[in-house]
Each structure stands twice: as C-alpha cells, then as structure tokens.
Amino acid sequence: WVTAVSLQGWRIIPIYVGHQAPCTGRPTAIRFAPPTAALLGTADAADAVLQAKALGMLPGSAIYGDMEHYSAGDVACRTAVLSYVSAWTKELHRHGYLSGMYANLTSGAKHLSAASVSPAYARPDAIWIARWDANSTLTGWAGIPNAQWPNHQRGKQYQGDHNETYGGVKINIDSDRFDAPVRDQNVAAGQVLSDM
Numbered sequence: 055w056v057t058a059v060s061l062q063g064w065r066i067i068p069i070y071v072g073h074q075a076p077c078t079g080r081p082t083a084i085r086f087a088p089p090t091a092a093l094l095g096t097a098d099a100a101d102a103v104l105q106a107k108a109l110g111m112l113p114g115s116a117i118y119g120d121m122e123h124y125s126a127g128d129v130a131c132r133t134a135v136l137s138y139v140s141a142w143t144k145e146l147h148r149h150g151y152l153s154g155m156y157a158n159l160t161s162g163a164k165h166l167s168a169a170s171v172s173p174a175y176a177r178p179d180a181i182w183i184a185r186w187d188a189n190s191t192l193t194g195w196a197g198i199p200n201a202q203w204p205n206h207q208r209g210k211q212y213q214g215d216h217n218e219t220y221g222g223v224k225i226n227i228d229s230d231r232f233d234a235p236v237r238d239q240n241v242a243a244g245q246v247l248s249d250m
Contacts, residue, residue: 056109056237066237067182067209067230068106068117069156072098073138075124077131083122088134095141103149106237113150116235118182123158132165136175139166143176152235154180156211159195167198180234182209190231209234 056066073094074083086094102117111117119142124131139162143153155178157163163183169175181203183195192208193200213229 056111060237065232066111067232068102068109068111068115068237069120070098070102070105070117071120072102072142074122075131075135075138075162077125077128078122079124080122086134086138088130088137091134091137092141095138096145099142099145099153100149103146103151106151111237114152115237116152116154116180117146118154118156118180119178121155121157121162123184124161126161126164135162135165136169139178140175143178147176152179154178154182154209154234156182156184156209159183159185159197163195164197167202170202180207180209182211182230182232182234184211186212186214188213190229192231192233203234206233206235 060066073086074080076085076087078085098119102119106115106117119139121135121139124135126132139155142155146153153176155162155166157166163181166178166181170177185195190210190212192210209230209232211228211230215226215228217224217226219225
C-alpha cells in the first residue's frame with residue numbers, strides 16, 4: 055500500500071502512537087511513569103524505526119510520535135514528557151531518521167517550545183500541532199514563536215473528525231496543513247523533504 059500510494063503522488067506522514075504522558079486524560083492510554091520516560095521514549099523510537107523499515111521507509115524520512123493532550127499544569131508530568139520526547143528524538147537520529155512530534159498546542163507543543171533552547175533536551179526536527187480552530191495557518195501560534203521550527207518544519211491539524219467524500223466514497227478524516235518532512239520512498243539519508 056505504501057509503495058502504491060507513493061507512486062500515485064501521495065506523501066505519507068508516518069505517526070507512531072506509543073506511550074503517553076502520565077497525566078493524560080485518555081482512559082485507554084498506556085502511560086509512562088516519570089522514572090521510565092526516557093527509557094520508554096528510546097524503546098518506542100526503536101520500535102518505530104523497525105516498523106518504518108518494514109514499510110520501506112528509508113533513513114532520512116521523518117517519523118512523528120503522537121503525544122496526546124495532557125494536564126499542562128502538572129510539572130512532573132511536563133518534565134517526564136520532555137524526557138520522553140528527547141529520548142525519542144535521540145534514538146531516531148541514531149538510526150538516521152528525522153524526529154517529529156504531534157502534540158496539542160496547549161500542552162505538549164507549548165512545553166517543547168519552552169524547552170527548545172535547553173541543553174537538557176534534544177529538540178524534535180518538526181512539530182505537528184493539534185489546534186481545532188479551522189485556521190490552517192502555520193505561523194502565529196499562541197505560545198510558539200515563528201522563529202521556532204521555521205524551515206519547512208511545521209504541520210497543523212486544524213479540524214478534527216468530519217466526513218468528506220472523494221470519488222463517491224465518504225470517509226471520516228481530520229484536516230491538516232503540512233509543510234514539514236514526510237516519508238518518501240526515494241529519500242536518501244540526510245535529505246529533508248517538504249510537502250507544500
């Protein structure tokens with residue numbers, strides 16, 4: 055399927071749903087605890103690489119971790135998320151892949167932005183925010199300066215689940231705008247692709 059849709063001209067945004075923040079409100083989420091955040095970030099990234107390679111996604115492609123919304127005011131949780139994402143990023147880089155992170159604008163994305171200059175954390179190469187405001191703009195995000203992730207490194211999910219019809223087939227999808235690295239079957243190690 056990956057090869058077929060790539061040949062049709064589609065770009066693929068690989069997203070990996072791994073462990074979630076200890077303070078997430080999702081009842082079915084498999085959470086990491088603060089002491090194991092980095093260990094599980096590394097393990098999830100290593101598994102994401104194995105899954106990506108099995109689908110023919112070459113080094114140089116981006117893999118996006120999914121960090122669902124969590125309690126933004128919980129300091130221990132925030133620190134655990136930053137440790138997880140840093141470990142995720144380091145492990146993907148070790149294997150030659152780019153690190154992306156899908157996060158809510160008011161929790162994960164805000165915290166990644168605030169920690170972006172800290173030497174304590176590895177910063178993801180791209181960010182994909184969830185902000186369902188029907189505005190597809192990739193700049194002017196509250197709490198995230200335009201100078202962060204400015205070079206084809208941003209994506210935005212601006213509308214949640216809704217039905218659309220293509221070719222007579224109704225599907226339930228989200229709406230996103232993307233100008234960030236994606237998967238491409240022809241990508242060589244070290245290249246960054248953008249989908250505009």
